[in-house]
Amino acid sequence: VSERDSFWRALSKQQQQEVYEERHLKFISSLGKGNFGRVDLCRYDPLGDNTGEMVAVKQLQSSKQSNMADFQREIQTISSLHCDYIVKYRGICYSAGRLSMRLVMEFLPFGSLISYMEKYKHIITTRRMLLFTSQICKGMEYLQHMRYVHRDLAARNILVSSDTLVKIADFGLTKIVPLDKEYYRVTQSGESPIFWYAPESLSEYKFSHKSDVWSFGVLLHELFSYCELSRNPKRLSLHRIGGDIQSAMMTVHLFNVLKENWRLPAPALCPPKVYSMMMQCWAFNSEDRPTFSILQDLIESSLQDERE
């Protein structure tokens, strides 16, 4: 009980206010599984007349101590973020009986960018893709302003709210950069999305706003490849380094080909200015990479080209 109560007390006054009562949270369907968590679509229906709002509810799969701590940090992170391009925190559902708590978020009806692009790739325009790019960049500028490093920026973690709005989601790996340093060094590697990692993250486990910029470039590659599985970063990188390497060596081989200046090839039909943006994000030395505000200007200029 004490552990449960200590978590409860740890929540700020503001977070405790947004409490969702379990008895009014009606399960509708499972949306998917991600970092240690499962996300369900629920209707929060206190009036019991099916007029309540639809919400996305994330709960831990295993109540392992380390996962609990990560989940609590994820809740602290997402509840402190207020930005149009970041999925909104609604509150927490603290199930009285069980130890587990659940994170309640706004529901985005179109799902992840990957499923959206698969479905609409035949009608989506370059302009629309640049609009999505600009929104993700604005979300990342805000995240950087709050001194957060996302560490898992990838198309699978971008959610689509409407045909004209996408948001950054899944803060399971997000860390705060300490005030006295420009980067965060992780100890446990866990399930690492190494094909989205900057060289310094592969070799020294260093994560910074500049490593998020590298991942942003990989996300841009996914988007302008219409999130096609045959063209995804993991598939293309494995093709370059040889697919039969066991995972420990994979990081080393990936680092080496990046050191030798291999990069993901330009997606078919990708505007030259957009590929040039990706290549700038993939500068080997982190200080040579653009900031998200410089990227915003480059995106605006590409949008101009598409307008004329």
Ligand SMILES: Cc1cnc(Nc2cc(F)c(C3CCN(C)CC3)c(F)c2)nc1Nc1ccc(F)c(N2CCCS2(=O)=O)c1
């Ligand atoms: C916070 C949030 C808000 N809205 C939504 N809308 C949403 C709407 C949908 F139609 C779908 C799909 C679309 C495709 N068809 C076949 C099944 C349902 C969908 F997947 C999601 N999803 C949220 N989260 C979420 C859900 C599910 C997740 F797997 C992950 N993760 C992904 C990487 C780590 S993760 O576990 O965080 C986050």
